Amino acid sequence: MEALLQVDNLTKQYGNFKLDHVSFTIPKGTIMGLVGENGAGKSTTIKAILELIHKDEGTVTFWGQQLSSSKQLYENIGVVFDEINFYQTLTPLRVGKIAGASYRQWNDKIYKEYLKRFNLPINKKIKELSRGMKMKLSIAVALSHNPKLLILDEATSGLDPVMRDDILDIFLDFVEDENHSVLLSSHITTDLEKVADYITFIHHGKVAFSKTKDELRYNYGIIRCGTDFFNKLDKKEILAYRKEAYQWDVLVADKDKARRKYKNAVVDNATIDDILVLYVKGEQAK
Amino acid sequence: MKGLILKDLYNLAGNVRYMLFAMIIIAIGIIPTSDGVGFPIIYAIMLSIITISTFTFDDTSKWTGYALTMPVSRNELVKSKFIVLAFFCIIGCISGIVTDIVGGAIMKRFDSYAENIGVTFLLALAALGISLIFGSTLIPVVIKFGAEKARILMAVVIIVPAAIIWGGITLALSINRDTELINFVEENIFVLLCGLFVFALLWSYVMYRISCHILKNKEF
Incomplete structure (x- = not known):
């Protein structure tokens, strides 16, 4: 299967912690679950993939290209971290305007549809939204510039099961398009059992295994x-x-x-x- | 980059009423007791500081790391901050000029009005230069140390050099009382203020390059 994201020997030393030659591949049309205990290196892996930290070694390619080689690649990647990254006095309406001015591929109609689907009030300040609503707003932003890859770092943690289920359904809808993929870092393994096609387990900065979920479940x-x-x-x-x-x-x-x-x-x-x-x-x- | 600038403007929108309140209080306090020609400097510096507060909002919401997942480069991120700084310095100067003119009209200083208006515009040029130097010096410090630590360092970065320059000028004037130095400054004030503005632009560019270098090496 054609790889959408290829991570090879990603290495980063941080004091006593080392992300040690992490490798995995996300094929098109799949959801990859990144699991591991707290401090195992999941977030470091995602940050290194997104070039937010400088890797010591290894290569990361999206559709065969390095991220810094083209701005277009960023248009095709939607990112959601574990908390909303827009300041608390902004409203969903203004968040849409900021994102709309940032992405060439931004689709305001889709964004408004997501806001409606998620019951997000357009003029309510972020600080007045619940954690679940904030995460939904982040996901709405990530989905509204027509990305082909979603990268989510602990995006479902701290949400109640109903809210998590709603969000997981969105990811399943997203990968119905076979050109789309999701990298979902979470320590809520039940979520991954529900939606992931592949599981990569990081332990002490190393990949313990990267296998299909069915292989783990059935074997x-x-x-x-x-x-x-x-x-x-x-x-x-x-x-x-x-x-x-x-x-x-x-x-x-x-x-x-x-x-x-x-x-x-x-x-x-x-x-x-x-x-x-x-x-x-x-x-x-x- | 348009999105980055828009984000800062929206974030600051919530602070506008407080800043307007402060500007009005200052105006009420100064207009009756002075010639009222210093507003461009006061307001431009006030608004250049407000630009620095955008970094506080960014730090609180962990914006910078997120912004770097958007189609913007690290250099564009820095550039947007300098554009916002320049925008607010200009707004500060304009509102200072308007306050000077309105203050002059309220206090019926019409006899010296024509002279003062010229001084106001000259001071506005100086204000633009000084506020640009002030703000652009702080930006790399804030990028390097974060908004919280930069508040403490602000004193070292701005107040100490300002105090040294002020002390130097005062000393020079006391030594050369009513001699060539004052005459030279008075005769060449326009050239000197234009020179200050050009220096401010060059200084800002140097600070921009330094900021880019700092951000390039920063991890999120």
């Missing part, structure tokens, strides 16, 4: 077992493990194989949350 499993059983497991098959109060939780990449091989063991399906917790809180097999 990954967790063996629940006692200590004796754990000691007998083939360590090559273990991705991560964790000692719980009465059992061991062991993450494996092929649950069907594990079920066949260890007939007496309990092998559960693994959610993205389970995988994340085992990688972060457990130990990884050497």
Whole structure:
């Protein structure tokens, strides 16, 4: 599949933290979920992709071109950070005028339609809007200059489930056009289970894996077992493990194989949350 | 870049009434007690400071990083600030001239009116120069250190050099009382004020280049 965004060996050192050779690809028409614990490097990755920080190493290409090579690329990228970036005394009407004067591709009709769809009062000051409404306003701005790629950094965090569901539906609508894609950074893994096609998991600044969601959902499993059983497991098959109060939780990449091989063991399906917790809180097999 | 300028103007719109109130209070305080020829300088400097407050709004809303995801370059971002600065310095000068004229009319200073109006326009040119130097010196400082820290540094950057220049002039005048220096200044006042304005433009350009360099290396 043709890549819309290609990240290769992205590296950035920040004191004790290092974003370490991060690589992943977002094909056209897909939603990529970027997951990881707080401080894992998700926001740093997005900032480096958008050239807001200077990378030490690596390349980032959008439609095969580097971002700084063409202003047109910026027209095609809609960005939403974890909070609204327009000053609190502005109104949605004025925000539209500012964005309209900034983007050549700005479509005021679409913007007004989004404001209506999101029930956003056009003349109410941003400071009087709820957090959910602010995020919807940011998303309306991002969608109204006809972008082909949406980049969202924790845009759904702090929202109630109903509001999140509304916003996730918008992303699903957006990728119905096969030339569109979304990079969605979030630690709310249930959101990603709902909408993402691919999951890239960043842990301690490194990509632990970048796979299709279905591969994770249908192939990954967790063996629940006692200590004796754990000691007998083939360590090559273990991705991560964790000692719980009465059992061991062991993450494996092929649950069907594990079920066949260890007939007496309990092998559960693994959610993205389970995988994340085992990688972060457990130990990884050497 | 139009969007960046529009954003600053909209952000400042909320402060206009406070600034107008301050300008009126100053006018009420000064008009009855003076010849009323200093308004362009006072207002131009006041409004050049208001430009700096746009950085506070930007910092609060984390605007700069977001703006850099739009189709604008870092240099355009700096340029927009200098354009807003120039705009407000000009507005300050114009409103100062208007206040001078209105004040003169209210106080019925018609005998010296013709002379004063000439002085007002000359001072307006100086005001434009001084406010440009003032504002453009602050912009790179604010970009480098952020609006909050820059408030503290404002004293070092502006008040200290201004005090040194003022002290130097006062000293020179005390040494050369009623001699060539005063005569020279009086005879060449127009050339000197034009020179000040040209210097202000060159200074602003240097500050613009420095600001671009600072922003180029900044991370968000």
